[in-house]
Amino acid sequence: MLDDARGLLYGADVALGLVRVFDAKKLAGKNPKDAEKAVLQEVAIEPPPGFPFIRPKEDFGIKGRAGLALHSGPAALQLSADRKTLYVLDRFTGTLARVDVSRADQKRAAVIDQLPITPMLGQASRRRGEILYFTDLGRTAVTCDACHPDGHTGGLMFEKTSPLRIYRPMTVRGALETAPYFTPASTFSMGQTSKFVMDRNRYSNPTPTIEELEDVTRYASAVVTLPNPFVDVSGAPPEALTLPDGRPSHPRKGLELFEGKAECSGCHPAPQFTTDQDNETRGKFLDVGTPHLMGLREELQDPLFRGFGVPPWRAAGTCSPC
Ligand code: HEC
Ligand code: HEC
Known part of the structure; x- marks a missing residue:
């Protein structure tokens, strides 16, 4: 101001x-x-x-x-x-x-x-988790919100080690449904993710308590996906949609292709559009031709490659870049 x-x-x-x-x-x-x-x-x-x-x-x-x-x-x-x-x-x-x-x-x-102005003490654990998500007790200037703004993704790129690469923070929206997490996969539940990430964010000053981990995990797990702005009143894909460049499109034909000839749904099944959504098919790591390294100072990145997980699509329409 x-x-x-x-x-x-x-x-x-x-x-x-x-x-x-x-x-x-x-x-x-x-x-x-x-x-x-x-x-x-x-x-x-x-x-x-x-x-x-x-x-x-x-x-x-x-x-x-x-x-x-x-x-x-x-x-x-x-x-x-x-x-x-x-x-x-x-x-x-x-x-x-x-x-x-x-x-x-x-x-x-x-x-x-x-x-x-308004009472804030309902759902006490989740509210404490909200505070943990947004705040910086250790004064390291690292908070969950910094990389996943408001529980979502902000198109941020971020370099971290093990292996040393450039990563894109995923959205936390709906993440509960799509373990395992990280590339290569190294955490297998929201709780395990919070434990690892929060301790590191604070440089262990102080190490998170069990209660803190429960609270922040409860908060992050309850961040749901945004409503799809492209569906009709019944929640189904509309007959026609105008594309950003003004041309008409036909989402229902797209759905048919997606689940039929184009063979997308084998790897991207509804509703989360990833095989990670089911225990039986969780943790597939594939090479689908995407460049292995983020196209920036590639010589400084660790070339280790164990395939990409199938990303859920909960943010595909609302994040940039996907
Ligand atoms: C410095 C940036 C940064 C901070 C801080 C951060 N994250 Fe992340 N987060 C990432 C990146 C990058 C990924 C994807 C990493 C990968 O693919 O290996 C990620 C992935 C995740 C995922 C997995 C999402 C998915 O669907 O794969 C969850 C859940 C998550 N973070 C939660 C949290 C929570 C909770 C906090 C705070 C305790 C937090 N993150 C703090 C950068 C960050
Ligand atoms: C063999 C499995 C497989 C099939 C079949 C497949 N995908 Fe994927 N898809 C992946 C994997 C793995 C990734 C992650 C690697 C990447 O980002 O390139 C991905 C990433 C994506 C993404 C980026 C999502 C994001 O949030 O980053 C979109 C969009 C996508 N696929 C659409 C499609 C469409 C449309 C089809 C059908 C024409 C399709 N895919 C078929 C495995 C598959």
């Missing part, structure tokens, strides 16, 4: 529960050294009294970790017309915090109060 007149920029940090006040001129100035000093103040948005924590209170704010404010989830900001009050919508605690920013330029912004 930019206050042009005063040259102040406010940013919500959902991962740490902070609102940062920036000097916009320093941030946008020519000298990169100035930009480094652009943060004027970090205002912690604390959760309301009695709000449940993701782990014991004494585990926060030590060893370089985030504080209890990570439970609040500041996600949207709005400035009052007189620019003296900043409204902060907190997605985990369901409150609207009012911050007095009349003296923000002197590093003296302060929370006034928080108004409850």
